[in-house]
Amino acid sequence: MVLKLFHCHEARSMRSLWLIHELKLDVEVETFSFGRALRTDDYLSHHPLGRVPCLVDGELTLFESGAIAEYLCETYDSGSLWRGLGHKERPEWLQWVHYAETITVHAASLTQQAIAISDPLLRSATVQKLETRRLEKAIEVLERQLQDRDYLLASGFSAADVGVGYSLHVGRLFTDIEAFPKVAAYYQRLSSREAFKQSLPAADAKNKIYTQSNYWLTS
Ligand SMILES: N[C@@H](CCC(=O)N[C@@H](CS)C(=O)NCC(=O)O)C(=O)O
Known part of the structure:
Protein backbone atom coordinates (compact mmCIF):
# COMPACT_ATOMS: atom_id res chain seq x y z
CA MET A 1 0.00 0.00 0.00
CA VAL A 2 1.43 3.37 -1.02
CA LEU A 3 0.86 6.21 1.43
CA LYS A 4 -0.47 9.52 0.19
CA LEU A 5 0.64 12.77 1.79
CA PHE A 6 -0.90 16.19 1.22
CA HIS A 7 1.93 18.66 1.53
CA CYS A 8 3.09 22.26 1.14
CA HIS A 9 6.79 22.96 0.82
CA GLU A 10 8.40 23.58 4.22
CA ALA A 11 5.03 23.49 6.03
CA ARG A 12 4.45 21.12 8.95
CA SER A 13 3.85 18.35 6.39
CA MET A 14 7.64 18.38 5.99
CA ARG A 15 7.73 16.56 9.33
CA SER A 16 5.61 13.73 7.94
CA LEU A 17 7.55 13.59 4.68
CA TRP A 18 10.91 13.52 6.47
CA LEU A 19 9.70 10.73 8.74
CA ILE A 20 8.32 8.74 5.79
CA HIS A 21 11.77 9.00 4.18
CA GLU A 22 13.48 7.96 7.42
CA LEU A 23 11.20 4.91 7.43
CA LYS A 24 11.94 4.27 3.73
CA LEU A 25 8.24 4.02 2.87
CA ASP A 26 6.73 4.59 -0.56
CA VAL A 27 4.68 7.74 -0.73
CA GLU A 28 2.72 9.69 -3.28
CA VAL A 29 2.99 13.38 -2.46
CA GLU A 30 0.43 15.94 -3.57
CA THR A 31 1.92 19.37 -3.13
CA PHE A 32 -0.33 22.41 -2.83
CA SER A 33 0.46 26.10 -2.92
CA PHE A 34 0.10 27.54 0.55
CA GLY A 35 -3.23 29.31 1.11
CA ARG A 36 -6.45 29.23 -0.88
CA ALA A 37 -5.50 26.15 -2.90
CA LEU A 38 -6.00 24.18 0.33
CA ARG A 39 -9.63 25.26 0.63
CA THR A 40 -11.22 23.30 -2.22
CA ASP A 41 -14.22 21.12 -1.34
CA ASP A 42 -12.21 18.11 -2.39
CA TYR A 43 -9.32 18.86 -0.01
CA LEU A 44 -11.69 19.96 2.78
CA SER A 45 -13.20 16.47 2.60
CA HIS A 46 -9.77 15.18 3.74
CA HIS A 47 -8.86 17.90 6.24
CA PRO A 48 -11.76 19.90 7.73
CA LEU A 49 -9.66 23.06 8.07
CA GLY A 50 -7.81 22.66 4.79
CA ARG A 51 -4.37 22.41 6.40
CA VAL A 52 -1.34 20.20 5.96
CA PRO A 53 -0.19 17.60 6.72
CA CYS A 54 -2.86 15.09 5.92
CA LEU A 55 -1.96 11.45 5.41
CA VAL A 56 -4.01 8.79 3.65
CA ASP A 57 -3.14 5.16 4.29
CA GLY A 58 -5.70 2.90 2.65
CA GLU A 59 -9.04 3.53 4.37
CA LEU A 60 -7.46 5.81 6.96
CA THR A 61 -7.22 9.60 6.67
CA LEU A 62 -5.26 11.31 9.41
CA PHE A 63 -4.28 14.91 10.17
CA GLU A 64 -2.11 16.54 12.88
CA SER A 65 1.62 16.06 12.41
CA GLY A 66 2.13 14.67 15.94
CA ALA A 67 -0.58 12.05 15.47
CA ILE A 68 0.85 11.15 12.06
CA ALA A 69 4.30 10.69 13.63
CA GLU A 70 2.89 8.38 16.29
CA TYR A 71 0.84 6.44 13.73
CA LEU A 72 3.71 5.99 11.28
CA CYS A 73 6.05 4.80 14.01
CA GLU A 74 3.64 2.36 15.61
CA THR A 75 2.54 1.00 12.24
CA TYR A 76 5.76 0.90 10.24
CA ASP A 77 8.80 1.27 12.50
CA SER A 78 10.67 -1.71 13.80
CA GLY A 79 11.73 0.27 16.86
CA SER A 80 14.54 2.68 16.13
CA LEU A 81 12.47 5.85 15.65
CA TRP A 82 9.70 4.85 18.00
CA ARG A 83 9.60 4.41 21.74
CA GLY A 84 6.57 2.14 22.10
CA LEU A 85 4.32 1.31 25.03
CA GLY A 86 6.38 -0.05 27.88
CA HIS A 87 9.65 1.52 26.67
CA LYS A 88 11.19 3.47 29.54
CA GLU A 89 11.68 6.52 27.32
CA SER A 199 11.92 16.33 2.32
CA LEU A 200 13.10 19.77 1.13
CA PRO A 201 11.70 21.43 -1.99
CA ALA A 202 13.87 21.38 -5.11
CA ALA A 203 15.93 24.54 -5.54
CA ASP A 204 13.70 25.67 -8.42
CA ALA A 205 10.41 24.64 -6.76
CA LYS A 206 7.51 27.03 -7.15
CA ASN A 207 5.09 28.01 -4.39
CA LYS A 208 7.60 28.09 -1.55
CA ILE A 209 6.37 29.81 1.62
CA TYR A 210 9.83 31.13 2.53
CA THR A 211 11.79 32.97 -0.13
CA GLN A 212 14.31 34.86 2.04
CA SER A 213 17.26 33.36 3.89
CA ASN A 214 15.79 34.79 7.10
CA TYR A 215 13.14 37.15 8.48
CA TRP A 216 14.98 38.21 11.64
CA LEU A 217 13.84 41.41 13.28
CA THR A 218 16.27 44.24 12.68
CA SER A 219 15.21 46.46 15.57
N1 LIG B 1 -1.12 21.28 14.64
C1 LIG B 1 -1.25 21.02 13.23
C2 LIG B 1 -1.10 22.35 12.48
C3 LIG B 1 -1.41 22.23 10.99
C4 LIG B 1 -1.23 23.57 10.30
O1 LIG B 1 -1.66 24.62 10.79
N2 LIG B 1 -0.55 23.53 9.14
C5 LIG B 1 -0.31 24.75 8.41
C6 LIG B 1 1.00 24.61 7.62
S1 LIG B 1 2.45 24.71 8.64
C7 LIG B 1 -1.37 24.97 7.36
O2 LIG B 1 -1.75 24.04 6.69
N3 LIG B 1 -1.80 26.21 7.16
C8 LIG B 1 -2.65 26.53 6.08
C9 LIG B 1 -3.59 27.62 6.43
O3 LIG B 1 -3.71 27.95 7.61
O4 LIG B 1 -4.19 28.12 5.50
C10 LIG B 1 -0.20 20.01 12.81
O5 LIG B 1 0.82 19.90 13.51
O6 LIG B 1 -0.40 19.29 11.82
Whole structure:
Protein backbone atom coordinates (compact mmCIF):
# COMPACT_ATOMS: atom_id res chain seq x y z
CA MET A 1 0.00 0.00 0.00
CA VAL A 2 1.43 3.37 -1.02
CA LEU A 3 0.86 6.21 1.43
CA LYS A 4 -0.47 9.52 0.19
CA LEU A 5 0.64 12.77 1.79
CA PHE A 6 -0.90 16.19 1.22
CA HIS A 7 1.93 18.66 1.53
CA CYS A 8 3.09 22.26 1.14
CA HIS A 9 6.79 22.96 0.82
CA GLU A 10 8.40 23.58 4.22
CA ALA A 11 5.03 23.49 6.03
CA ARG A 12 4.45 21.12 8.95
CA SER A 13 3.85 18.35 6.39
CA MET A 14 7.64 18.38 5.99
CA ARG A 15 7.73 16.56 9.33
CA SER A 16 5.61 13.73 7.94
CA LEU A 17 7.55 13.59 4.68
CA TRP A 18 10.91 13.52 6.47
CA LEU A 19 9.70 10.73 8.74
CA ILE A 20 8.32 8.74 5.79
CA HIS A 21 11.77 9.00 4.18
CA GLU A 22 13.48 7.96 7.42
CA LEU A 23 11.20 4.91 7.43
CA LYS A 24 11.94 4.27 3.73
CA LEU A 25 8.24 4.02 2.87
CA ASP A 26 6.73 4.59 -0.56
CA VAL A 27 4.68 7.74 -0.73
CA GLU A 28 2.72 9.69 -3.28
CA VAL A 29 2.99 13.38 -2.46
CA GLU A 30 0.43 15.94 -3.57
CA THR A 31 1.92 19.37 -3.13
CA PHE A 32 -0.33 22.41 -2.83
CA SER A 33 0.46 26.10 -2.92
CA PHE A 34 0.10 27.54 0.55
CA GLY A 35 -3.23 29.31 1.11
CA ARG A 36 -6.45 29.23 -0.88
CA ALA A 37 -5.50 26.15 -2.90
CA LEU A 38 -6.00 24.18 0.33
CA ARG A 39 -9.63 25.26 0.63
CA THR A 40 -11.22 23.30 -2.22
CA ASP A 41 -14.22 21.12 -1.34
CA ASP A 42 -12.21 18.11 -2.39
CA TYR A 43 -9.32 18.86 -0.01
CA LEU A 44 -11.69 19.96 2.78
CA SER A 45 -13.20 16.47 2.60
CA HIS A 46 -9.77 15.18 3.74
CA HIS A 47 -8.86 17.90 6.24
CA PRO A 48 -11.76 19.90 7.73
CA LEU A 49 -9.66 23.06 8.07
CA GLY A 50 -7.81 22.66 4.79
CA ARG A 51 -4.37 22.41 6.40
CA VAL A 52 -1.34 20.20 5.96
CA PRO A 53 -0.19 17.60 6.72
CA CYS A 54 -2.86 15.09 5.92
CA LEU A 55 -1.96 11.45 5.41
CA VAL A 56 -4.01 8.79 3.65
CA ASP A 57 -3.14 5.16 4.29
CA GLY A 58 -5.70 2.90 2.65
CA GLU A 59 -9.04 3.53 4.37
CA LEU A 60 -7.46 5.81 6.96
CA THR A 61 -7.22 9.60 6.67
CA LEU A 62 -5.26 11.31 9.41
CA PHE A 63 -4.28 14.91 10.17
CA GLU A 64 -2.11 16.54 12.88
CA SER A 65 1.62 16.06 12.41
CA GLY A 66 2.13 14.67 15.94
CA ALA A 67 -0.58 12.05 15.47
CA ILE A 68 0.85 11.15 12.06
CA ALA A 69 4.30 10.69 13.63
CA GLU A 70 2.89 8.38 16.29
CA TYR A 71 0.84 6.44 13.73
CA LEU A 72 3.71 5.99 11.28
CA CYS A 73 6.05 4.80 14.01
CA GLU A 74 3.64 2.36 15.61
CA THR A 75 2.54 1.00 12.24
CA TYR A 76 5.76 0.90 10.24
CA ASP A 77 8.80 1.27 12.50
CA SER A 78 10.67 -1.71 13.80
CA GLY A 79 11.73 0.27 16.86
CA SER A 80 14.54 2.68 16.13
CA LEU A 81 12.47 5.85 15.65
CA TRP A 82 9.70 4.85 18.00
CA ARG A 83 9.60 4.41 21.74
CA GLY A 84 6.57 2.14 22.10
CA LEU A 85 4.32 1.31 25.03
CA GLY A 86 6.38 -0.05 27.88
CA HIS A 87 9.65 1.52 26.67
CA LYS A 88 11.19 3.47 29.54
CA GLU A 89 11.68 6.52 27.32
CA ARG A 90 8.11 6.49 25.98
CA PRO A 91 6.74 9.37 28.12
CA GLU A 92 9.74 11.53 27.24
CA TRP A 93 9.44 10.56 23.55
CA LEU A 94 5.77 11.65 23.55
CA GLN A 95 6.68 14.89 25.29
CA TRP A 96 9.21 15.88 22.62
CA VAL A 97 7.08 14.69 19.69
CA HIS A 98 4.45 17.18 20.88
CA TYR A 99 6.84 19.86 22.13
CA ALA A 100 7.64 20.32 18.45
CA GLU A 101 4.31 22.14 18.10
CA THR A 102 5.04 24.38 21.11
CA ILE A 103 8.02 25.71 19.18
CA THR A 104 6.27 25.87 15.82
CA VAL A 105 3.26 27.91 16.94
CA HIS A 106 5.61 30.86 17.45
CA ALA A 107 7.27 30.37 14.07
CA ALA A 108 3.80 30.10 12.50
CA SER A 109 2.71 33.35 14.11
CA LEU A 110 5.90 35.01 12.84
CA THR A 111 5.25 33.56 9.37
CA GLN A 112 1.83 35.16 9.47
CA GLN A 113 3.36 38.49 10.45
CA ALA A 114 6.24 38.46 7.96
CA ILE A 115 4.63 36.74 4.99
CA ALA A 116 0.88 36.07 5.15
CA ILE A 117 0.12 39.68 6.08
CA SER A 118 1.49 41.15 2.90
CA ASP A 119 0.87 44.81 3.80
CA PRO A 120 3.65 45.85 6.24
CA LEU A 121 1.36 48.50 7.75
CA LEU A 122 -0.95 45.77 9.01
CA ARG A 123 1.84 43.88 10.79
CA SER A 124 2.39 44.32 14.51
CA ALA A 125 5.87 45.09 15.83
CA THR A 126 4.65 44.10 19.30
CA VAL A 127 3.46 40.67 18.17
CA GLN A 128 6.69 40.14 16.24
CA LYS A 129 8.89 40.98 19.26
CA LEU A 130 6.75 38.93 21.64
CA GLU A 131 6.62 35.88 19.40
CA THR A 132 10.36 36.07 18.67
CA ARG A 133 11.09 36.10 22.40
CA ARG A 134 8.68 33.20 23.03
CA LEU A 135 10.32 31.25 20.21
CA GLU A 136 13.74 31.88 21.76
CA LYS A 137 12.53 30.76 25.19
CA ALA A 138 11.21 27.53 23.62
CA ILE A 139 14.60 26.97 21.94
CA GLU A 140 16.44 27.61 25.24
CA VAL A 141 14.69 24.53 26.62
CA LEU A 142 16.29 22.46 23.84
CA GLU A 143 19.69 24.02 24.54
CA ARG A 144 19.47 22.73 28.11
CA GLN A 145 18.21 19.30 27.03
CA LEU A 146 21.11 18.92 24.59
CA GLN A 147 23.89 19.78 27.08
CA ASP A 148 25.02 16.16 27.48
CA ARG A 149 23.68 14.46 24.34
CA ASP A 150 23.43 14.66 20.56
CA TYR A 151 19.68 14.01 20.34
CA LEU A 152 16.67 14.69 22.59
CA LEU A 153 16.60 11.21 24.08
CA ALA A 154 19.56 9.63 25.82
CA SER A 155 19.25 6.53 23.60
CA GLY A 156 19.69 8.54 20.40
CA PHE A 157 17.89 9.71 17.27
CA SER A 158 14.10 9.20 17.15
CA ALA A 159 10.94 10.56 15.52
CA ALA A 160 10.91 13.24 18.23
CA ASP A 161 14.02 14.75 16.61
CA VAL A 162 12.21 14.82 13.28
CA GLY A 163 9.32 16.81 14.77
CA VAL A 164 11.56 19.21 16.67
CA GLY A 165 14.08 19.36 13.80
CA TYR A 166 11.36 20.73 11.52
CA SER A 167 10.49 23.32 14.19
CA LEU A 168 14.10 24.49 14.16
CA HIS A 169 14.21 24.42 10.37
CA VAL A 170 11.50 27.08 10.36
CA GLY A 171 12.36 28.69 13.71
CA ARG A 172 15.86 29.56 12.47
CA LEU A 173 14.24 31.81 9.87
CA PHE A 174 12.98 34.03 12.70
CA THR A 175 15.86 33.99 15.16
CA ASP A 176 19.57 33.27 14.90
CA ILE A 177 20.00 29.78 16.35
CA GLU A 178 23.79 30.28 16.43
CA ALA A 179 23.03 32.03 19.75
CA PHE A 180 22.29 28.50 21.03
CA PRO A 181 25.46 26.47 20.30
CA LYS A 182 24.09 23.03 21.23
CA VAL A 183 20.92 23.66 19.23
CA ALA A 184 22.89 24.95 16.24
CA ALA A 185 25.05 21.81 16.22
CA TYR A 186 21.93 19.65 16.64
CA TYR A 187 20.23 21.32 13.67
CA GLN A 188 23.43 20.81 11.65
CA ARG A 189 23.39 17.11 12.54
CA LEU A 190 19.72 16.72 11.63
CA SER A 191 19.84 18.69 8.43
CA SER A 192 22.72 16.61 7.11
CA ARG A 193 20.53 13.48 7.17
CA GLU A 194 19.57 12.13 3.76
CA ALA A 195 15.86 11.85 4.70
CA PHE A 196 15.81 15.51 5.78
CA LYS A 197 17.27 16.58 2.44
CA GLN A 198 14.73 14.46 0.58
CA SER A 199 11.92 16.33 2.32
CA LEU A 200 13.10 19.77 1.13
CA PRO A 201 11.70 21.43 -1.99
CA ALA A 202 13.87 21.38 -5.11
CA ALA A 203 15.93 24.54 -5.54
CA ASP A 204 13.70 25.67 -8.42
CA ALA A 205 10.41 24.64 -6.76
CA LYS A 206 7.51 27.03 -7.15
CA ASN A 207 5.09 28.01 -4.39
CA LYS A 208 7.60 28.09 -1.55
CA ILE A 209 6.37 29.81 1.62
CA TYR A 210 9.83 31.13 2.53
CA THR A 211 11.79 32.97 -0.13
CA GLN A 212 14.31 34.86 2.04
CA SER A 213 17.26 33.36 3.89
CA ASN A 214 15.79 34.79 7.10
CA TYR A 215 13.14 37.15 8.48
CA TRP A 216 14.98 38.21 11.64
CA LEU A 217 13.84 41.41 13.28
CA THR A 218 16.27 44.24 12.68
CA SER A 219 15.21 46.46 15.57
N1 LIG B 1 -1.12 21.28 14.64
C1 LIG B 1 -1.25 21.02 13.23
C2 LIG B 1 -1.10 22.35 12.48
C3 LIG B 1 -1.41 22.23 10.99
C4 LIG B 1 -1.23 23.57 10.30
O1 LIG B 1 -1.66 24.62 10.79
N2 LIG B 1 -0.55 23.53 9.14
C5 LIG B 1 -0.31 24.75 8.41
C6 LIG B 1 1.00 24.61 7.62
S1 LIG B 1 2.45 24.71 8.64
C7 LIG B 1 -1.37 24.97 7.36
O2 LIG B 1 -1.75 24.04 6.69
N3 LIG B 1 -1.80 26.21 7.16
C8 LIG B 1 -2.65 26.53 6.08
C9 LIG B 1 -3.59 27.62 6.43
O3 LIG B 1 -3.71 27.95 7.61
O4 LIG B 1 -4.19 28.12 5.50
C10 LIG B 1 -0.20 20.01 12.81
O5 LIG B 1 0.82 19.90 13.51
O6 LIG B 1 -0.40 19.29 11.82
